[in-house]
Every structure is written in structure tokens, then in C-alpha cells.
Amino acid sequence: MESITNLQYRMISDYTERVQRLQRGSCTSKLMIDVVNYIRHHISEPITVEKMAEALFMSRPYLSRKFKEETGESLTDFILYEKTEEAKRLLRYSDKPITAISSYLGFSSPSHFSRVFKARVCITPGEYREKHQ
Secondary structure, three states: OHHHHHHHHHHHHHHHHHHHHHHHOOOOOHHHHHHHHHHHHOOOOOOOHHHHHHHOOOOHHHHHHHHHHHHOOOHHHHHHHHHHHHHHHHHHHOOOOHHHHHHHOOOOOHHHHHHHHHHHHOOOHHHHHHHOO
16 A cells, blocks of 8 residues: 555656646647647657658758757757656656666667766666665
């Protein structure tokens, strides 16, 4: 019973965090909505700016430039941010092995996943899971 209550609390916390992120960006453009939707629908694949630009019927340089103008960050950094956020959710709420999460998120190897995760979160995926369970 206690583990179910803890899971519910963590799910509510995650949900409110997502809503807060959406509210912060309440003046989002169609481009941002399209980019976020593309990433969320393809989160389990290796996402490249080229593939995204093609799917959104834009050139890669145009998409990258417009995204950078609107957000101040590169599209590649944003893709890695979204994948890291999904990894954090999976590490918190699932018991999947880190290698499976790495593969699911389309990273080329578990070591690449760990390097990206540690660079963005400042701890390894294993340490993050330990800390949040």
C-alpha cells in the first residue's frame, strides 16, 4: 500500500512539473509545438535535425535558425534535454535496466547515454535512480 501511495505522489509531482513547464512557455509558436510534438512522437528513435526538418517540410538550416531565434538554444541541445527528461521519468517510475532505457531512447550506446545524462544532470543514471527511489 505504501509503495502505491509513493508512486501516486511521484506521478502527481511529475504531472505538476510538466504543467509548470508548459505554462512557462505559454506563448509558444507553431514551430515550438511542432518540434515538441515531433520529439515526443519519436522519443524512442535517434532524432536528427535533418529528419525533423524533412518531416516539418523545412530546410535543416532554416529550422535550426528559427528554433535558436525563438528559444536561444540549439535544437540538438533541446532534443537531448527532452530525452534526458524522459530518461529521468523512466528511471524514477520503471524498473527497466539502464541499458534498456538507453536503447529505448535511441542512444548509440549505454556509455553515450550515461555521458549525456551525467553532463546534463550532474550524476549518473544509476545514482539518479538510487536517489529517487
